[in-house]
Amino acid sequence: MIRSYVGSQLHRSDETDDLSQEVFMSAYRNLDQFDLDGDFGAWLRGIARNKLLMHFRTTQRRSQRESKFREEVAQLLEYDLEKIFVRQSDFAIEALLRCISKLPDRMRHVVREGLDGTKAAALAEELSTSLGAIYNLNYRASSLLRECVKAEME
Structure with missing residues (x-):
């Protein structure tokens, strides 16, 4: 039931397995906080929902950091790549002119x-x-x- 719930929110089975395991581990560690008169399934789904929210926040932050990193690398390399491109273009033009003369x-x-x-x-x-x-x-x-x-x- 919990794995299905988690799997419906995630696309990768390895993430689904990992997060489901975290839900059960968290439930086991916090079993003393469960109200015996309450609905155990609802309690587990609540833990799963919270774990999913934390997972989405973490992956969103990671994605933003990776995107920012890619932008910074592109900015750092842009000048060097442009120089290489110009140098290659100049070399290709020179080669073409030499070949035309032949x-x-x-x-x-x-x-x-x-x-x-x-x-x-x-x-x-x-x-x-x-x-x-x-x-x-x-x-x-x-x-x-x-x-x-x-x-x-x-």
Whole structure:
């Protein structure tokens, strides 16, 4: 009966078992305070209710402390993480630029014009080639750049 009552309020069976045991231990220790004319079940449920309230207060305080701790850690690490991110971003950009410089001239030209916002059709006309050839060059350049940057970052 008590375990069912406690279990209806808690979601974890290990907490239910522990709290039920605490209820019975408390009842045993305070058995001399029980009124023999009273309802023993109601007395046990009262102890269980009080134990549950204490448990909820404790877990709420613990949760608040953990949340505050996480916020403080995040604040402490935020600056360092930002520096690392910027450093990594700078390194990745440098690696990308090195890789672009290693591309064959025609591919490098297609990539740079694309980065500058030149439309593929205008680039095809400038290089006297088809639009499909520009897309193909861009695809091959992207594949080579992906592999090169990955190798540079390792």
